[in-house]
Amino acid sequence: GESVGLHLPTLSVQEGDNSIINCAYSNSASDYFIWYKQESGKGPQFIIDIRSNMDKRQGQRVTVLLNKTVKHLSLQIAATQPGDSAVYFCAEIEDGGSQGNLIFGKGTKLSVKP
C-alpha cells in the first residue's frame, strides 16, 4: 500500500487566511520530504523540502513541519491567494535519496475562495 497519505482530500479556504495541509507517512526510514504543487494540466512544482534531522523549515509564505514521532508532515501557507489553488502532494524518499525515486501521496486539493 501507500506509504504516504493525506488526511483530507479537499480543503477550501478564504483568500487571506492561512492554509494547513497535512500528510502522514508510514516509512520510518524516510529521511527526506518534499511538498509539490500541481496545477491543472501541469507537472508537479517544487515548493519546499525538509530533511529528517529538522522539524521545521520556512520559505516564502510557506512552512513545512515534520513530526517524526507520529510520522506527520504539514504544509502551512500564509495569506493564501487564489493562485495557490492547486493539488498539493507530499513526497518522501529514504536512504538519502541515493536513487532519486519519490513516493507520492494522493494529494489534497486546495480551493481558495475570493
Next chain:
Amino acid sequence: NAGVMQNPRHLVRRRGQEARLRCSPMKGHSHVYWYRQLPEEGLKFMVYLQKENIIDESGMPKERFSAEFPKEGPSILRIQQVVRGDSAAYFCASSPMGRLYGYTFGSGTRLTVV
C-alpha cells in the same frame, strides 16, 4: 533554459496500438525519471535512467512497457499494445546528478486509450 520538455502533450491511441512518449531533460541533466499519474492519484515511480543505462525499473510493469535514454536524443517511454488501463498522465523528471538537487518535472503527456 527550456526546462524538461515532454511531447506530445496529449496522445490518443486505440487499444492494441503502440504509444511513444518523449522526454528531453533540462540542459546539463543526465538523469531521467518517469512517473505515472492516474486521475485523482499521486504520481507513481516507474523507471530511472541515466544515459544509455537503466538504473532502477522497479516501478515498470513487467510486460508491454519499456524505456530508454540513448546517448543522443530524448528519453523514450514505450507502451506496446495499449489497453484502457494505460490511460494516465505520464511525467518525466530530470536531475543533474541523480540526487534530488535540481529535480524538475515536465508538464506531462496525457495518454488516452480508446
